[in-house]
Amino acid sequence: MVPFFLARQPIFDRNLHMHAYELLFRDSPLNANSGALDDDATTAQVISNAAEVGFERLTRGHPAFINLPQRFLEEPELIPLSPEHAVLEILETVQLNDRAIAGIEALRARGFTLALDDFVTGHAFDRILDLVDIVKLDVLALPEAEWPAAIERLRGHGCRLLAEKVETREAFDTLRELGVDYFQGYFFARPRIIRGRQLQPGRINLVQALARLNDPDSTVDEIHELVSRDVALGVKALTHVNSAAYALNRRVESIREAIVYLGRDRIRRWVSLFVLASADSKPDERMTLALQRARLCELIATHGGREDPDACFTVGLFSMLDTLLDTPLPEIIRHMSLSDEMAAALLSESGGSGVVLACARRLESGDTAQLACLGLAAEDLGELLTEAICWTDDSLRELGLD
Numbered sequence: 142m143v144p145f146f147l148a149r150q151p152i153f154d155r156n157l158h159m160h161a162y163e164l165l166f167r168d169s170p171l172n173a174n175s176g177a178l179d180d181d182a183t184t185a186q187v188i189s190n191a192a193e194v195g196f197e198r199l200t201r202g203h204p205a206f207i208n209l210p211q212r213f214l215e216e217p218e219l220i221p222l223s224p225e226h227a228v229l230e231i232l233e234t235v236q237l238n239d240r241a242i243a244g245i246e247a248l249r250a251r252g253f254t255l256a257l258d259d260f261v262t263g264h265a266f267d268r269i270l271d272l273v274d275i276v277k278l279d280v281l282a283l284p285e286a287e288w289p290a291a292i293e294r295l296r297g298h299g300c301r302l303l304a305e306k307v308e309t310r311e312a313f314d315t316l317r318e319l320g321v322d323y324f325q326g327y328f329f330a331r332p333r334i335i336r337g338r339q340l341q342p343g344r345i346n347l348v349q350a351l352a353r354l355n356d357p358d359s360t361v362d363e364i365h366e367l368v369s370r371d372v373a374l375g376v377k378a379l380t381h382v383n384s385a386a387y388a389l390n391r392r393v394e395s396i397r398e399a400i401v402y403l404g405r406d407r408i409r410r411w412v413s414l415f416v417l418a419s420a421d422s423k424p425d426e427r428m429t430l431a432l433q434r435a436r437l438c439e440l441i442a443t444h445g446g447r448e449d450p451d452a453c454f455t456v457g458l459f460s461m462l463d464t465l466l467d468t469p470l471p472e473i474i475r476h477m478s479l480s481d482e483m484a485a486a487l488l489s490e491s492g493g494s495g496v497v498l499a500c501a502r503r504l505e506s507g508d509t510a511q512l513a514c515l516g517l518a519a520e521d522l523g524e525l526l527t528e529a530i531c532w533t534d535d536s537l538r539e540l541g542l543d
Contacts, residue, residue: 147190148332149199152206152325160323161228163190163206164199165332180210180232188222193412196226198242199335204228206256213239217247224252233259237268245272254301262291270298275323280316281306292319348541357451429533430505432459437501437529438494444525445515447493456486456494457501 150166157528166183187207191199199205206365209229213219215238220229228250248255249272257266261282270276276295276419295302304316307326316324353359438457442450463470474484485497490502500514504526513517 147194147199147335149335150325150332151330152323153329154323155317155321157324157329159201159203161204161206163201163230163332164481167334180208180234181212184208184210184213195336196222200226204254206230208232208258209235209255212236214244217244217251219247219528224254228254228256230258230277231258231269231273233257233266237266242272245269250278253419257300259305260288260291260295270295271301274301275303276300277303277305277325278328279306279320280312281308282306285312285315289319292321296320342354348463356447356455361397363402373505427461427464431465432536433529433533434458434461434501434505436532437504437526438440438497440525440529441497441500441522442494442519443518444521445497447497447515449494453497454485455493456483456498459483459487460498 145169147163148167150161150165152161152163154160164187166187169202184207191205191207194529196205206228207230209220209231210235211232231245245313247254253272253475254275256277258277259279259282260266261279278288278291280288292302301322303325304312304321304322305325307316307324307328309328312326312491313324313328327425334360353363379441389490402454405523433452433455439450439454442453447453451516459473460470462468462473470487482492483494485491486493489495490499496514500522502511503512504522512522513524517525
């Protein structure tokens with residue numbers, strides 16, 4: 142179990158009733174963001190950690206203001222949230238290109254409330270003022286003498302106004318007189334740190350994801366739902382299908398399209414790779430061995446005439462989960478919807494796929510004396526091991542994980 146941190150700062154209405162909370166990324170209990178992660182990563186972390194706590198519990202039923210950086214603005218399908226739970230803040234650092242504008246329109250169509258963050262003056266965001274619902278006015282960055290003109294101008298676009306960084310009673314009174322709708326700042330409350338602990342990294346979700354992705358009966362709709370509800374995984378899916386490795390003559394814009402284009406079997410494999418590699422940019426030897434063992438089990442089953450090579454791939458992959466996740470295998474299996482046969486194969490190497498797993502393990506350890514499996518001689522099995530090693534290297538290289 143590892144800790145995670147969020148900060149939650151309240152937003153009040155004109156009568157100082159609770160209206161919403163802004164959720165802020167923190168990477169330590171010091172209530173600060175070190176800046177080690179970019180905007181895309183911090184937004185992904187905020188959503189993931191908030192989901193771990195539970196949005197209803199975290200915000201007490203109020204909306205959550207969440208930053209919306211460039212990547213999520215241009216690819217709004219990556220956002221797994223419900224419009225009832227979130228107000229999406231368009232950061233002042235975004236570039237309003239055609240894809241960003243299209244993203245704003247798509248989010249409005251989905252029913253999201255949109256806010257423009259850290260507005261001061263200027264006309265860089267004029268083209269979206271009629272598209273956003275709330276403008277957050279940075280009152281520390283704007284001289285008080287300019288507040289009336291800025292507020293009047295924004296009112297002309299039909300926006301509700303939120304004064305942020307309000308630090309004194311005098312500023313609050315003045316801004317309320319000017320008609321501001323909502324207020325946020327140190328005068329009311331500093332961000333409060335929220336701590337949580339999760340199985341690293343989202344271990345239960347990871348195990349459940351692998352179980353579904355390696356189920357031969359899972360559908361495209363089920364895989365789409367699985368990938369779409371995980372922000373980081375959704376980003377990886379679209380990044381992968383649009384990478385140079387596929388040399389497409391156009392950009393794939395949706396997760397569903399990526400899944401349909403790649404096909405169920407390939408999506409099963411590479412999403413398994415990405416899930417396993419989610420904690421690190423480079424795979425370690427444990428991950429490489431897990432993939433190699435999964436492929437070896439699949440090859441043994443195929444060449445040995447078994448009708449379930451996919452299931453044997455899964456058994457091989459899952460047999461390394463205790464090492465990969467630093468959690469006892471029986472505990473992991475408790476959280477997975479596995480057949481009795483697969484559970485028995487993993488825990489006691491019994492049953493048909495258990496025999497295949499035992500054979501693969503003996504090959505890896507170099508124990509080839511009198512080795513035979515499913516009618517395959519030791520020499521044949523050695524060739525399959527070589528093929529599995531080559532496949533693993535090629536797969537990692539193809540996905541840019543080598």
